Amino acid sequence: MAQTITIETDVNVSRDKAWEFYTKPEHITQWNNASPDWECPRAGNDLKVGGTFSYRMQAKDGSGGFNFEGTYTEVVPNDRIAYTFGGRKASVIFETKNGSTHVSVAFEVEKENPIEVQRAGWQAILGSYRRYAERK
Numbered sequence: 001m002a003q004t005i006t007i008e009t010d011v012n013v014s015r016d017k018a019w020e021f022y023t024k025p026e027h028i029t030q031w032n033n034a035s036p037d038w039e040c041p042r043a044g045n046d047l048k049v050g051g052t053f054s055y056r057m058q059a060k061d062g063s064g065g066f067n068f069e070g071t072y073t074e075v076v077p078n079d080r081i082a083y084t085f086g087g088r089k090a091s092v093i094f095e096t097k098n099g100s101t102h103v104s105v106a107f108e109v110e111k112e113n114p115i116e117v118q119r120a121g122w123q124a125i126l127g128s129y130r131r132y133a134e135r136k
Contacts, residue, residue: 002108018101021133031132034124
């Protein structure tokens with residue numbers, strides 16, 4: 001059984017807005033980066049079971065980049081998403097808590113990078129998502 005990391009944030013927006021900002025490509029391209037020197041120039045998202053997603057993540061200076069791609073295995077609108085990517089599994093859960101939306105992302109770790117590097121990177125992206133959603 002693969003080791004799993006869970007990252008979390010509270011977003012001061014309604015659950016339906018949190019879902020929209022997390023899943024619609026026009027929003028994903030605005031927040032999907034771990035630091036200001038990275039960007040997400042394109043995002044495609046077919047949000048249904050069996051549907052796929054593909055996000056391009058790259059350094060703004062052109063020094064590196066990669067495609068983040070996967071296939072949805074569960075989609076419950078405004079509630080949860082599960083998907084596979086690169087032979088691993090992940091899930092995202094949206095919950096209403098104290099007037100805001102609690103978003104938790106669980107993902108299976110990969111072997112190439114230390115766990116703390118993976119946790120920090122995914123948490124930074126989730127922080128970027130929270131800041132974007134709260135500005136909208």
